[in-house]
Amino acid sequence: MSDLSYKVIVGLEIHVQLATRTKMFCGCALSFGEEANSRVCPVCLGMPGSLPVMNKQAVEYAMLAALALHCEVASFTKWDRKSYYYPDLPKNYQISQYDLPLGSGGYIEIPLEGGRTKRIRLIRAHLEEDAGKNLHTAGSFSQVDLNRAGTPLLEIVTEPDMNSAAEVRALAVELQRIVRYLGVSEADMQKGHMRFEPNINLLIERAGLQFRTPIVEVKNLNSFRALERSVAYETQRQLDVFLETGITMQMGNKSTRGWNDADETTVLQREKEEAHDYRYFPDPDLVPVTTTPEWLDEIRSRLCELPVARQMRYVGEYGLSDYDAGVLTAERATAEFFEQTVVAGADPKRVCNLLTQAGLKLANERGCDMSALGIAPAAVANLAQMADAGTVSATAASTILQAMTETGKAPELLAEEMNLVQTSDAGELERIVDQVLAENVQAVEDVVSGGKKSKKARGFLLGQVIQKTKGQANPKVVSEILDRKLS
Amino acid sequence: MSLDELTAIDLRERIAARQVSSTEAVHAAFEQIDRAEPTVGAFISLFRDEAFARAQEIDRRLAAGEPVGALAGVPVAVKDNLCTRFGATTCGSRILENFHAPYEATVIRRLLDAGAVIIGKTNLDEFAMGSSTENSGLKKTVNPWDTERVPGGSSGGSATAVAARLCSIALGSDTGGSIRQPASFCGVVGLKPTYGRVSRYGLVAYGSSLDQIGPLAQTVTDAALMLSVIAGHDPADSTSVDERTAPVADYVARLDEPVGGLRVGIAPAFNAGADESVRSALDAAIEVYCGAGADVVEIELPHIDYAIAAYYVIATAEASSNLARFDGVHYGYRTPNPADYVEVYSKSREEAFGQEVKRRIMLGTYALSSGYYDAYYLKALKVRNLIRNDFVKAFERCDAILMPVAPTTAFKIGEKTDDPLKMYLSDIYTIAVNLAGIPGLSIPCGLDPAGLPIGLQILTPAFSEDKLVRIARMFEAATEWHTKKPAIVG
Amino acid sequence: MQQQIDADQVRKVAKLGRLELTDAEVEAFTEQLGAILAYVEKMNELDTTDVEPLAHCLPISNVFRDDVVGPSLGTDNALANAPQRDGSFFKVPKILDDSSGA
């Protein structure tokens, strides 16, 4: 056993719901949680004689995402029908893209430990319509709800470039950040806006020989946790099975497994990849999409710096920690707000603390993003500078930030009004220090004698000074004066 | 009055001038229906009460001086594969026998907006799959000229209704000749527009890249009038062409203006496959055009012999997918006691589809299935391109092509039902037109020795319907064939 | 390239097309489809090596609609033609294999 080593190999198929108002091929509003079968029309019900018409916004969102993922955007693309019978698929074919996907190639950079990144290559990114939902909770029969049928999806297929559960998770998180940055998807996991299907197997080396375990596809995972856990579970399971049976990958022994959320295991669904025959052919009800260079340029102009690049830049350029850089770049609005404050003259680390400790909390409470808090980046930059100068304490700065969102007043004014201006006037503070020293002879003695009680006594004296100024003394300045007087 | 005396355009003018009321016209239609419909069986459903109510409404509007449309008060029949909000839309199939569409076809909306009175929905081969209307799952329709014979198909009900004067004018659909061939068999005018000219929204699809809706009428003028009403861009149909790409003309306005310097193309070798009587009627028709000053040009359509092969792959492939939705889950017939949900599909479809529909689903499924796609479907698309190019090249040398509509006149009921391939081969003259997407018109041009009507087919380049109807009108103006009527008209 | 279709293939295709054919139909279709396919193979007489497949005769592309909400039917209209319903749902026999391939 000692000469055995292995690595897991994972490729992902990801369905991302686009943030359009209406469905891919009809005017029904996208819905979540409405009465079953209320958001349907002849087109998305697949009624005879109805015809699909492309949603331009969906196509443009897909183009934007494809550009951001460094895909090559096809100059000519078309729609194909993928046939299979299932009650949630009212036409018994799905309108999808087969041989000419909108985007091909491309990659996603995922952040690794220590500010490094890894490039995960993509095979393709294509548009398609979602199916409805079958529910099996009603007892002896199943229920079909077609509200979701026809929702536009971007399907992204990666190369098998991921080698750990953590990398798979990182890719999923990164993709979520990217599509949110671009505004092409809300990527709300709770609402099933992102669904993952990992293809997993192991490359095992034993006694100088290489073995590959049969590929397992895990269906329809809709949380980062389930995705990560399923890869971890499969890694161990496949290793165990291999050690027990020695079965390796062959033609036709791919299997499909489902995820059991309760006990965090995978369950066999189909032993052999059943000979699916989707009978793809061009959909005669739709015309092709041709992307001119002008149109692509217009879409390209909506691109922005992607989160991982930003994150790396914040670490390198501003000296922020990986963690803080990650928090600031998680949403495009936060990152852009942060950068505007830096441009307005704020120290990046100072404003980072201000935003991560106070700003994001407020935004969260109010269910909005940074830009909607009603504060100008320049005013936040001012506040950061005040904290740097010691005019207000770090704690006071957070309090002022909140007051700014409530009143819209300038930070200087609020600091005054709220009595949060720190006294850094050395003359004034020196007078108070002298007074405190005179009133606390014993403590002074304890400090000067340098004994066990010295540290505690010094703290006491500092506290007395702060108290006398009603908390407005700059502790740094007071500390310097104390040090000078007591040395 | 009787509808027999008036074309749609005459009737519309008299109704608009209040010489005749729409109510009278509808009354005349139902009088003839009561007399002849039990014999011919043209309709799957009739809307007697609704039609009179609507006619009265049109008459009221006219009396009040309110504006009315181009077909105001005219009794019209529509093929039962067009979705209507009233009545069922059955496609002649038991699987849709009780299907009530919650929406209507764009052409139906346009007819109603034009003031037409829809009196009923006509029989067809199930899902428009057939050339004789014998494949209807609901009804038998016979040829009004000879009740032993088929009316042609798949728009056999519409052709019969016009020929027997049960209505003034009707709509059909044409995927491989389904308007032109029954028009020929029943002695009426049938027009298949260019693919993309008329919205397919609400037409239950058979072969989506081939289907077009068009008129069946007593005269070219009526067909042109109907085309003017239904043609034009529809945002609900991605394959309907916009005004910029192909503007819609008033097809009636210049109808009587002969096309000057007309060059008619003929393909003698191809036409030789038709019966003697059909060929001599065609020769006579060519003479008529020569008499009107046209030059005759011999053209070649080198790949047309492969049209039937390509068509029966492409049409059935599309059909196999289009008909997948009829599964007993969301609407339509469901088998009474399915053992599981898979049986809902397989048994509902088995029990409710007729033999021809199953045969074409089988053929199309096979042609698309893995391992056969390239040999059949992809090959057929390439052949389709060759055939379209044949027409493009031919139209460099002529303005219109003349050919038979069908190799024979109306055949006997049951004559070809045992041999599907034989039935398919009879579509030889109509099918290539759908593959090429060009417009085609069938016009009466003679009677065979048994007294059955013969049709002349006229083809012109894509989106040149304005020219097509004028060329057809030249023939009609010079001949009397369109005035011949079956005895049942009385 | 004569490809004869046999009864097993007919059954396989029928399964793909969700048609539960009777034995008599399988027999009839084997013969009829065989004849039709033999005829269709006439296409192989043509060399189409350099010919583009033509799926559509139309000279158009990029036909879009704006992302504007239009009317939906509402649940009752949507279910009006349903062979069976359960409340707001279409009702079907229990689906055991959750094998949607979307």
Ligand SMILES: [Mg+2]
């Ligand atoms: Mg997919």
Ligand SMILES: [Zn+2]
């Ligand atoms: Zn819809």
